[in-house]
Amino acid sequence: MTWWPGVEVPATLRTGLGLDPTLLCPTQNKPWKKLKTVLKYSPFVVSFRKHYPWVQLSGHAGNFQAGEDGRILKRFCQCEQRSLEQLMNDPLRPFVPTYYGVVQRDDQAFNQMEDLLADFEGPSIMDCKMGSRTYLEEELVKARERPRPRKDMYEKMVAVDPRAPTPEEHAQAAVTKPRYMQWRETVSSTSTLGFRIEGIKKADGTCNTNFKKTQKLEQVTKVLEDFVDGNLGILRMYVARLEELREALENSPFFKTHEVVGSSLLFVHDQTGLAKVWMIDFGKTVALPDHQTLSHRLPWAEGNREDGYLWGLDNMIRLLQGLAQS
Structure with missing residues (x-):
């Protein structure tokens, strides 16, 4: 989402209008x-x-x-x-x-x-939120300190999957924030691939942010293929750009020393053949304690602050490479 560039959709496409x-x-x-x-x-x-x-x-x-x-x-x-x-x-x-x-x-x-779209003519845009979690560890800790049942989060949960709440949660018609935060990641490809599609707007004006349950590899592949309309040239440009980004990330002092959560990749292409990808949304990017670094590929365990960003990027590159070669 969380910007134009990104954009917190449903909840990386991411302001006084407050429109859903x-x-x-x-x-x-x-x-x-x-x-x-x-x-x-x-x-x-x-x-x-x-x-x-x-x-x-x-x-x-x-x-x-x-x-x-x-x-x-x-x-x-x-x-x-x-x-x-x-x-x-x-x-x-x-x-x-x-x-x-x-x-x-x-x-x-x-x-x-x-304005990242300034050079594009009638662009198609996709926001992908990166990483294996989209909440900071501090958010989870704070939510646990006051684990009051919340009806709004229960309603969000049942809107996605009416079977998700426990019998007790159904009886209360409420879930706690920690429960909701961790459940939310499990129903999308955040948990399976290390990224999730937040929203897509195509050049023809069609717009879709209904990807909350897009989890399986086959589902994500179909969405990405549709986004580029099967254009192999665009796919190859995206792959090349993502490979360059990965190299830059692996050599970035900033990236090594920051927990990058809730950040998105903004994909943009148009009919002229121009295609670019940028990192956006750094509202939850926080510096690590001195002398601590992250691999960005290791699984997250509470306390290690790993965000899974590179794990997600590796999976995305492999997926797009497969599409480009098919």
Whole structure:
């Protein structure tokens, strides 16, 4: 999701509008009447989404504003600011949006960064959230400190799988946040492949964020094949870009010393044959204690802070290579 670039969809496509992505990407379960009502009272979205289609993949459309000179304003987050500042002097710089610092607009702070879609004509966009978990260890610890049953998370759970709650949870019509957070990862390809598709918007305007239960390799492969419309040239460009990214990650001092959670890869291509991938969404990227590093490939066990980012990237590259060779 969590940006335009990403974008916390359902919940890596990732703002003061606060619109649910399913309203911007209506499905059969979200009638157009409801969408029209939203747009009627949010005229900004109509013009903004025309020029910035990644907004449709974001669960936080109100976090973004159009900047000047091909730039985007994203609501200020100190974690993201620190990460982007450091990444400007890291081997990963070519793979992240250029950062232009903090600006103020209407008494609100924004991180100003490059609009990654500026060079594309009618692009197709995909957000993939990377890693074997999408919550920080600290979030899990805090949630356990006050494990009160929550009806909203129960409703989210049964919307995906009515059989998921235990009999006790059904009786309470509520689940605790730790339970929900850990269950959520098990139903998507986050747990099986180390990444999950958050949302896709194709050049023809079709938009889909309904990937919460896309878990099996065959399912993910079909979605990716459809995203590129079987275009082998685009597939090969994506593979080459991801292989370059992997090399940069393995040589990045920043990556070795940070836990990268909730970050997405933004895939963009258009009819001209241009195809790029960038890392986006660093709101949950945190520095490790001094002298600690991560492999980003080892399985996560609570306390080791491993995020599975490279494990997911390895799987993604193999999957796309297979498609490109088939």
